[in-house]
Amino acid sequence: MRTMPMTIAPTRRKTLFVSGMAACLATCALAFVAPARAESGKTTQVIVPYSAGGTTDRIGRLVANSLSQELGEPFVVVNKPGAGGTLGTAEVARAKPDGYTLGVVFDSQAVNQHMFRALSYDTFKSFTYVTLVVSAPHVLVTSKPYASLPALMQAAKARPGTVSFGSTGQGTSNHLYPLLLGNLAHVDLLPVPYQGGGGSFLPDLLSGRYDMASGTLGYFLPYIKDGRLHALATGGVKRSPLLPNVPTVAETYPGFEASSWVGVIAPAGLPKEVADKLRNAIRRAFNAPALKEQLLAEGYDIEVSSSDDFVARVRAESDRLGALIKDKKLGEQ
Template sequence: MVPFNALSTSFKTLAITALLSATCAAALAQAYPNRPVKVVIPFTPGGSNDTVGRFLADELQKKLHQPFVVENKGGAGGVVGSDSVAKAPADGYTLLLVSTPHVANPSIYKKMPYDALKSFTPVARVMAAPVVITATPRLGLRTVDDLVQQARKQPGKLSFVSSGTGSYFHLASEMFMDQTKTELLHIPYKGAGPAMADVVAGHADISIGSVLSSLPNVKSGRLKALAVSGSKRQSTMPDVPTMAEAGYPGYEADNWWGLLAPAGTPADIVNTLSRTIGEIMAAPTTAARFAPEGVLVSYQKSTDFGGFMETETVKWTRIIKAAGITAE
């Protein structure tokens, strides 16, 4: 017969072993991520959203040792893809790459299937990019003041292009008119490429667009760069003044990108993602990778990014309502 004390010790050992096994199993089950993560880009392949989103997914995959799989789901200015993430399980395995249109869409579309702020948990802001104001050389403009004075003399005659009504560059152009008290004629195109081509060809007058798409035409002399938004000059265009230097310090029209998760995503998962993204953004190679494209590292952790989006919502709502922009 086994002595009582020996039997008790055996039971204790078994109990401790079982407890440790259960604890380890639970820890492994809860480790994030332990399976592939989907990153939805709510626009078709190509363009800045795709470039930033795929870079971020690749770097997260390297850091967290699980596949981060990009899925492009375009439609309705980003609404279709964003809605799919808003309705996804809040478990950290479906994420959304957003840019400035995310906070502008609620003012552009009459009916939204989700709340742009409340339906999501902010993870991190990652990057931002200024716009550059360019003009066709045939106008003979040298400065922003030249443009403003000519536009005020002939309201509605000078034209500006965009990649479509309600697009980011349309919004940036409306902000320019709002601040400078000018009236320009909007010519929307189906895409940034055709829009830029018509300014280069002299069929339209002004483009307020990305540094990346404008730079080759500025260097070749086919476009005249008047100013860039943002707080400092672009390294790729060091001779082009900022809007503040040109006398318009309130022009804050930078595009930005960030990562969201469905509302209710656990804080530990959000913190893991946010902390890892911070490490990626702090790497010198990240800034070096995007600087030639006019894109700057602009990291914000979850709580700061949430406050930033609220501020951006107020800013763009005012511009959109003043301009009467609608998607219908």
């Protein structure tokens, strides 16, 4: 006897097709979100666009180590310094958005488009902003006998263009924030830039070759504690618990705020699920008690954030400091 072929009603066929497609998409998405890295043998490259040994490099290595431990996959830091961090950052922009290339950027990410006339990438369109990681308030320090920030500014008013500050290069945060302070105080401060990270920047500050410097609290804290530097003011919105007797700049000049930050970026187009996975792993690691307490003691605040909050932070600083750069005619004209 011949078997009659089974027929499926049109409505039933449509239901089976839709269900099958949904299952396929879910499976494909899962495979993309959590690729078998161990099976593929691929290592995630974490590009730090600065030399080894600095703040960005240190936090970048903590990020890479944390992701390796949290996700059980290899994450390796690769230092690619040059051109104010733009060379390594450009390499992140050119990479495939497959989760195997990340970048660790400093606050210069917000201003480099104002400093360099022709970047090979767009600060906002070329990247996925995965998360902020840490921030640190600046502290204004001196090795000279200025008793307070008002005393320093009074000296600057009395001797226009002679009270100097050191920085690790034009367009860096420790160059721009003193200029911003000078605008608020209506004084003309003299910048002393040290290019390429400034090997003699700190020794010259300690020896009194220039009057003051602004930089992250963690960087200067050991020298403040041993008495070689005097903290005049901090740049946070409130006093630092590490220096509770040191006033903020805003107590004298309302509205002033100065801090640096480090965050993680990826090429534009990174799937949201992958960014979420990375961000959650970083959040777990940096909020673990041992690491969190260590970073807080060094003057850092943990700031693991959403992508939207990270982008908003970069845009706000780009607008604020971009206007200063234009006013001072800095960067490539």
